[in-house]
Amino acid sequence: MSQILSTHGYAESHDMESADLVILNTCTIRAKAEQKVMSMLGALRKIKVQRPGMKICVAGCVAQQEGDHLLQRMPHVDLVLGTQNIYDLGTYIDRVAGTDRPVVATTMSKAFRIPAFLPADRKNSEPADELYSFKRFVTIMQGCDNYCSYCVVPYTRGREISRRAQDVVEEVRKLVAQGVREVTLLGQNVNSYGRKLNGTALPCTFPELLHQVAEIRGLQRLRFTTSHPKDLSDELIGCFRDIAILCPQFHLPVQSGSDAVLKRMNRHYTIANYLERVEALFSCRPDLALTTDIIVGFPGETDDDFALTMDLLERVRFHGSFSFKYSDRPGVRSCDFDGKISEEVKSERLAIFQRRQDEISLARNSAYVGSLLEIMIERTSENAFQGRTGTNHIVHVDEKTDLAPGDLLEVEIVHAGQHSLKGKVDSMH
Template identity: 35%
Template sequence: METLELIDKVHDEDRQGEPFAPIAIEPNIYKKKFYIESYGCAMNFADSEIVASILSNEGFGATKNFEEADLVLVNTCSIREKAEATVRKRLTEFKKAKQAKRGMLVGILGCMAERLKGKLLEEEKLVDLVIGPDAYRTLPALIQDAESGQKGVNVLLSREETYGDIAPIRLDSNGVNSFVSIMRGCNNMCSFCVVPFTRGRERSRDAFSIINECKDLFDNGYREVTLLGQNVDSYYWVDEQKDMVVTFAKLLEMVANISPLLRVRFSTSHPKDITDEVLFTMARYENICKYIHLPVQSGSTRMLQLMNRTYTREWYMAKVDRIREIMPDCSITSDIIAGFCTETEEDHQDTLSIIEYSKYDMSYMFFYSERPGTLAARRFTDDIPLEVKKRRLNEIVKLQNRLSQHSNFADIGKTFKVLIEGNSKKSENDWAGKSSQNKVVVFPKASYNVNKGDYVNVKITSATGATLLGEIVE
């Protein structure tokens, strides 16, 4: 994969920017139609499902054709400059469609809405609605304002909002995997990150509402849930009436106990917060996937201090050792930033060496993009030339590609329990699914009587850098 492609990748990379259409809704029973595109992290995709539920209750049905929509929404990401540029381009296209369809409203949701509300509304006149991540409940009223010629704006952040009582409408779903949001916001204040300023402070959702949502998904045929949060390991919910405290480890156990047929994943972990209690819980339950996304960002202690990551190089390596000790079969992936402020060649070599040490199965790799409003933008100078950032990123990519290939080749001859998610992208004659370690596995359908949503044992016969290939075994 080319470096310039990699810098655009997100945690839900295969779905970035695709329109969502709720498959459970029949649009013709509704008076109006909405169209929504989502960019960025999995939290944004989960938020779009909440927005779809709110709009459904207001008489809106989904469409995959934005030109016929009465309401066009873009759920945005501010994590990198490239993401914002992509959204601006789309908003310009929607503005042209609006000129052709009288009465169409265009709105922007999410992190970019929070950060650029005035510019998008007044200076560029690209949108009619601006709704921050904590203001989705006010969307119906804001639509009424916009229909009357006013600008509909609400970007207020909340210390309580979790949307725990809203049943999301599953959008563009395969009926097998689903996201479940367990908390919102972030308290970590990493210096490069805009999330604390666009999504607010951390708050955890009612544990029983999470369990009920997961049970409902399982009862409706879903076989895997991914628990979402900016930092899931800091989940902490207290039921004062029952004198009950639910930590993330306890929540994992509660979800795992819904059924042994329900797989449980989670994203994302901050290295400082993932505990032995979580690791031992993962090891104890077969249906909790042996996969941890553990962003390192840099292998240099000096860089980590500037990034305000609150751990050292040595501490992170010890955490990797602990994961391997408790779960030798656990897959570890990471996020890595090349060319952060003042990064030297020695710092860069430290990053390469920690990647080699951790033996990540996969990483999301980017060069640093300064985000206005962050601590880094206020405190540091973005002083690494672009060509140096790209060269360092390219070296990181090459190393990770080698490690990913080595990891996959090491699985040849092994047998994995795979959850079938649907047809392979390349052939309807093959199934595709994932192992507990979150690796994509492709195998022939042959004459086996199995279906999407079933578990099968697959013996790996060959591999590429990105995919395991195999065949079903008894």
């Protein structure tokens, strides 16, 4: 969206209150995310009273889900932009500016195809955050065909569609030419990349795409997210061994440690399948940092089911996890499931899981103390800087540096916390 707007005379702003255009790019995967959108729109209403010329756009999944209803709830919104319509953002913004009438664009089509697009020249689009001067996300696909029983994504983002490999490679090549050194390839399920482009097969698998992107001269780090366990191939696992710039970090959402719960979730794998894939990953890349997603309190989840999730945590010892309480989402099958869990029980289970995960994360991080790790510098200040390891750990260093964000540096890890590390510059390197 930033790329598109840069060709329509817009530049990113550091200050929301003085911006000509504010875009809320939204998520509806959980009820809490949707509530945050409504809260932010309430705050923006007050700003718009003072500055009526400011335009407000709601894009993404909440926009797709709510459509015209969003304007009824929030009449100060100027543009409601659905997930397949973001590529026409510039056209819609021009229409809103020209007519001063709100626009709702949420049409979805089975014939949808991600259009070719390239980053704007850097001189026309300076990022508001210095992080984005050297690291960027690159979309490789959109939508999902898995229809997990709790998930609204197939309904708000549409069926799975992959971007042409040559478009992805060309975008990364141009970003690297502009100074980007790290790229994260994005998709709802990157493992199934290449299966559908307007309903036809692409002559490129995700592992093949990784190899193509990794060959771009000047790119120093490559990451990707997110993967579905049922589609994790040996070929993709082998990429962690064979591609030098592919970071040793993998996010593999398991959601539950109970086969019975996974079946109700429509996840199409068992815990035995999952553990076999995890073993293969660590066999291929022993220094891999593995993270996951967990949903507690799914309808019908018994105490025994939750105990199995805790057992899985002990067996795998994830480096970190994103864990949430189950919440009903509009139109998904699990809304109608029996056995809903009380908020009290969900909160109790989540607290138990997160407390143990924090202990394991600290133990995992403590294993890095005394080792030398390469970090890519992300932020600098007068007497300190921070960087990120290939395993995606943030490292704080209380020393001055003449290096800039995007530079690589080897540091010695001297302290570990639950969510970050501390390091010092190794004088021998």
